[in-house]
Amino acid sequence: MPIAPPKSIPLRLVGVAVLGILPALALTPSLLAQGGLAILAACSVVAVAVGLPLVSAERSVEAVDSRLRVGAEDLGSLLLTLAIAAAAAPWVALLGWPGIAIMAVGWSAASWPSRASWIGIVVLLALGATGVVVSLGMGPVQDPGWTLLRPWWSSWASWIGLTLIGGMLLAGVGYGGPKLLPGPRWRSAAACVAVGLFFALGLSLLHATSYELDLSLQPSTLTIVAVLPLLGAAPLMIATRTELPRLHAAIGLALSLLLAGPGLEGLPFFWGALLPAGLAICLILKVLIAQGVHRFVLGLGALLSLAVIPLTAPSLPGTWAAAVLALVPGLAVWLVGTRQLLVQRHA
């Protein structure tokens, strides 16, 4: 069953805005500390050179009537939900109860049955207000701190894997890219990459200023104020994407809380191993039904996703974090398998 874009124009705009939030949220000060702006620059190159062609290739299979395609789309949507939960988790852990409340509101809004346009208007206003707050906050800073932003190419081995996965996520690889604007699919993907790059640049400047004040990698109050609406809006990605918003919202909320709590230690393993493996499976399913040059492009994308695992080489998490992460393949098998059975029954 093809995924229909939302009809509401504010929700479409929100879709473009929030799809870019994910890599910005994941670009934490401790990640920036490893390579500075080199990480963001490499991420943008991956998004343009790898992400956009892959999204176009994924589009070629969306009309194919196949159970494999349904499976790939379900897995892609689940991966998107998991990625939102994982990107939000460090912030929820930092904020505590307010963070939990914001995630609860965000995921609830994402599961709103009518996906009313007022949700989109509220989120757009919140994002606009954030922009004003950040601009005012950055105003007095005559000379932003450059120490944290300084590109550090020689440490590429520590961040290149995450950059690959971040660039692909920025363009929407895996879940078939966003379908929010009329015209070719790459158009929506390009809009999301553009918005995402600006969000990430803004947050990077805030992180750098915060570091310059006290040499701390903890986000400042201004950064937290800027991130709050982004956190609340992030779950709306699934409202614009999937036909299972309630189920995904429930999964997303549960995993946001679990990953912010006992699973926090396992986040590097999620970004470095589970998510790339999931993306690779998703792309391989599409390779099986694609034709011509698209098959080659998707195959290359799957290989690149798999290459992330040895590049990041994440260490195995502790017992509780491993238990939380074990839910991920379990959920994938359950969700995709159940839908496959339903599709088979209806066929």
Place this chain on the structure above:
Amino acid sequence: MILLLATLASASILIEEPATVGEEVEITVLDDLSRPIVGAPVRVAHRVGLTGERELALGLTDARGQVYWTPTQGGRTQVRARELSTTVRVHDKTPPAPTLVLLGLTALTGLVLGLLALRPPRRRARRSPK
């Protein structure tokens, strides 16, 4: 001349401000009675807590509790003497070019992609039936 004062108990490190790359600055280490500490090893640390963190030894303080330092790298720098430490911002004479170039290129990429996305899609020309 502005003096930056960092105290731990009452002991302190005094640094001439503003510190600029390539220009010598004077660092004075004083004890809790504001007397110069002689023979204290003074070090500076760049990129504290970040990849590429490095510490340089400047030498021992002289009879006036002073040591001289010519910064070679801009950015936030920590000055350490015995158990004391303070941070100082070293200004670059010119803005850091690689950082600015990357910042500009990333913003330009976002701008170009945004403009491409905003451009209305081409309509296919209909062939008139013969």
